[in-house]
Amino acid sequence: MEFFLVQALNGISYGLLLFMLSSGLTLVFSLMGVLNFAHASFYMLGAYFAFQVSTRIGFWPALVIAPILVGAIGMLVERFGLRKVHRFGHVAELLFTFGLAYLIDEAVHLIWGRSAVDYRVPPDLDGPLFEIFTTQYPIYRGFMMLVSVAMLVSIWLALTRTRIGLVIQAALTYPQTVEALGHNVPRVFMLVFGGGAALAGLAGVIGGNAFVTEPGMAASVGPIIFVIVVVGGMGSLAGAFIASLLIGCLQTFSVALDWPIFGLKVSQVAPVLPYLLMVLLLIFRPKGLMGTREG
Amino acid sequence: MRYQPLNLARWILWGATAAVFIVAPLVFTSSFALTMLTQMGSFIIFALSYNMLLGQGGMLSFGHAVYSGLGAYIAAHALNLMGKGAFAFPVTLLPLIGGLAGMLFGVMFGYVTTRRAGTTFALISLGVGEMVFACVLMFPGFFGGEAGISTNRVVGKAFLGVSYGPAIQVYYLVAAWCLISMAAMFALTQTSLGRMANAVRDNPERAEFVGYDTQKVRFLQLVLASFFAGVSGGLSCINFEIVSAENVSALSSGGVLIATFIGGVPFFFGPILGAIVFIFFVVALSGFTKAWLLYLGLFFVLMVLYAPGGLASLLLLHIPLLRARRLNRLALPYLLAGGAVLLALAGVIGLVEMIYRLSEQGASTVISLPGVSFDAATAPPWLSFGFLLMAGLAALHFAARFFSRRWHDVQTEIRAA
Numbered sequence: 233m234e235f236f237l238v239q240a241l242n243g244i245s246y247g248l249l250l251f252m253l254s255s256g257l258t259l260v261f262s263l264m265g266v267l268n269f270a271h272a273s274f275y276m277l278g279a280y281f282a283f284q285v286s287t288r289i290g291f292w293p294a295l296v297i298a299p300i301l302v303g304a305i306g307m308l309v310e311r312f313g314l315r316k317v318h319r320f321g322h323v324a325e326l327l328f329t330f331g332l333a334y335l336i337d338e339a340v341h342l343i344w345g346r347s348a349v350d351y352r353v354p355p356d357l358d359g360p361l362f363e364i365f366t367t368q369y370p371i372y373r374g375f376m377m378l379v380s381v382a383m384l385v386s387i388w389l390a391l392t393r394t395r396i397g398l399v400i401q402a403a404l405t406y407p408q409t410v411e412a413l414g415h416n417v418p419r420v421f422m423l424v425f426g427g428g429a430a431l432a433g434l435a436g437v438i439g440g441n442a443f444v445t446e447p448g449m450a451a452s453v454g455p456i457i458f459v460i461v462v463v464g465g466m467g468s469l470a471g472a473f474i475a476s477l478l479i480g481c482l483q484t485f486s487v488a489l490d491w492p493i494f495g496l497k498v499s500q501v502a503p504v505l506p507y508l509l510m511v512l513l514l515i516f517r518p519k520g521l522m523g524t525r526e527g
Numbered sequence: 528m529r530y531q532p533l534n535l536a537r538w539i540l541w542g543a544t545a546a547v548f549i550v551a552p553l554v555f556t557s558s559f560a561l562t563m564l565t566q567m568g569s570f571i572i573f574a575l576s577y578n579m580l581l582g583q584g585g586m587l588s589f590g591h592a593v594y595s596g597l598g599a600y601i602a603a604h605a606l607n608l609m610g611k612g613a614f615a616f617p618v619t620l621l622p623l624i625g626g627l628a629g630m631l632f633g634v635m636f637g638y639v640t641t642r643r644a645g646t647t648f649a650l651i652s653l654g655v656g657e658m659v660f661a662c663v664l665m666f667p668g669f670f671g672g673e674a675g676i677s678t679n680r681v682v683g684k685a686f687l688g689v690s691y692g693p694a695i696q697v698y699y700l701v702a703a704w705c706l707i708s709m710a711a712m713f714a715l716t717q718t719s720l721g722r723m724a725n726a727v728r729d730n731p732e733r734a735e736f737v738g739y740d741t742q743k744v745r746f747l748q749l750v751l752a753s754f755f756a757g758v759s760g761g762l763s764c765i766n767f768e769i770v771s772a773e774n775v776s777a778l779s780s781g782g783v784l785i786a787t788f789i790g791g792v793p794f795f796f797g798p799i800l801g802a803i804v805f806i807f808f809v810v811a812l813s814g815f816t817k818a819w820l821l822y823l824g825l826f827f828v829l830m831v832l833y834a835p836g837g838l839a840s841l842l843l844l845h846i847p848l849l850r851a852r853r854l855n856r857l858a859l860p861y862l863l864a865g866g867a868v869l870l871a872l873a874g875v876i877g878l879v880e881m882i883y884r885l886s887e888q889g890a891s892t893v894i895s896l897p898g899v900s901f902d903a904a905t906a907p908p909w910l911s912f913g914f915l916l917m918a919g920l921a922a923l924h925f926a927a928r929f930f931s932r933r934w935h936d937v938q939t940e941i942r943a944a
Contacts (some may be wrong), residue, residue: 261646267646267650317832317835320835322645323587324835326649327784327788327831328828330781330784331785331824331827331828331831334781334823334824334827335821335824335825338820338824342886451777455653455777462650466646496665501665503661504658504662504665507654507657508658510651511639514642515639518642
């Protein structure tokens, strides 16, 4: 019971972090039709920026500054890169972000080196939050959940209750009409892309010190968020939410279990499970959990 | 019935390609050049098979190395078994085993991946690639873990003096397979399946209305492509005598995508150019500089931004000018643009190399080139390379304008003539 509760809490906090990543990816995809391959690289940049800022002026400013910086980079990328390739179609856009991911990875190698940096949980958030039976549950895990939920609620409010949110939603389905009504749709695209990048950056700020900040972090989390987007159904936020929690729990539980299957332990099979889930789902439900579009 | 004139130009082209394959190692005789040529040969097959998906079928795959890598693993195991005397099989035909293995995995994974097209296909292929990579590390008994499995290509008695011990014999084996595979893949583009793949790429809805199952067309195309990927895997197994997890990694899958795109996706011969350039980057440039991945990435991004048709499209743009004998009119703009590019490139390379040197722990900051030597920790080289870059970019801006005006003029002249 104790094991189950602790792992479930860990799984949910990890799943929420994954949803911070996959929600940005989904928003950008459903609005612009661009699958941002560099999304995980923005996550990594967020973690590294936060490390840099927190060593200078502390963690709390970093929580604000790092996502803003990443968002600004995202906007620049959209304005001077994506907008140019847009006329060549979606494949070119995807390939552009793919190349960008290479460049960001290489830049991170250059600036911060090839080994992990010492980005730590701030002392205010270090320590146990409460005890479940005998296990102490860290404050930072609780803080991660708090930040993710706060972010999700504010996105939801911004998308449904504000004017810019309405324009974004309208531009999602009828970009030409929205443009004809006098809204600057390219600027909306730029904001959304930057916003998605900033969300990834924020996830990096709180995920970088909970896990580890190293140059391989983009490559390890990137495929997982793509799996989430496929499993949840392309372009569906609700689907991404369910899939994030599902895969978050799947990963945390499977890593901790040592039941044997076919001569291997569950924990050894753990890295394959998300992909296996994706393959099985595609065989039985090709459009994903909550997907609406087939094909 | 269809009247087919003998396509002389095509025969000349293929003959010339074969001649290049035969002559290349006689011209570039160093052993370094030979390894590079051999790698180019097997990578050409890989890139062409990738283009069967991306170029001809419109399937952007991020996991194509799965088929070549697993093909290579099976080929390596077959080679080891042959070495133990478990069964007799000519090494010359080993790529066939790799190809059949690749095809088998193509049937298995393709059934899942080709259920969807477009972006979802891209994501699923990525997921399948990651899955296979994780599996390879999970079963060290069969795949040898990170280190991989090594093998020995000299097996059995030499046939007509060919033992595949010397590198030159391996080169000619690769060259022969490369030529055959090229011809086979070109022939496939002319079949009805090849044509339907194009139709499914361009307008899947319409292809469905005509009565074709798009999923089936994608599936068949992927299975055939994975066969050729497996062939290239078998060749690389013979060439390197080692197969490791890197062969199925996302890095290899990304590499073939980059190579194919740089060469030119819309044209059959594009990936051939791309493979040559890519191997040059990977093998030759990586010996000179640690920053080769950055240069490759930059080159790729620039190609995506400015030449989505790849090098092949840039070459083909010049054919009408060549026909009209107007190419000489472009000599001056090319000279100017080339100069500007060189200037900017010098600036970029200088800056990048200095950054790399500074990021290395404990390395000397002094960079010595023949004739000059400077300290990357001081300001003057930064300023001068920065100036070079700025000057180069400014010059390029004007040269590009001049170039496009002249290009436009020449085009109008040709149209008027």
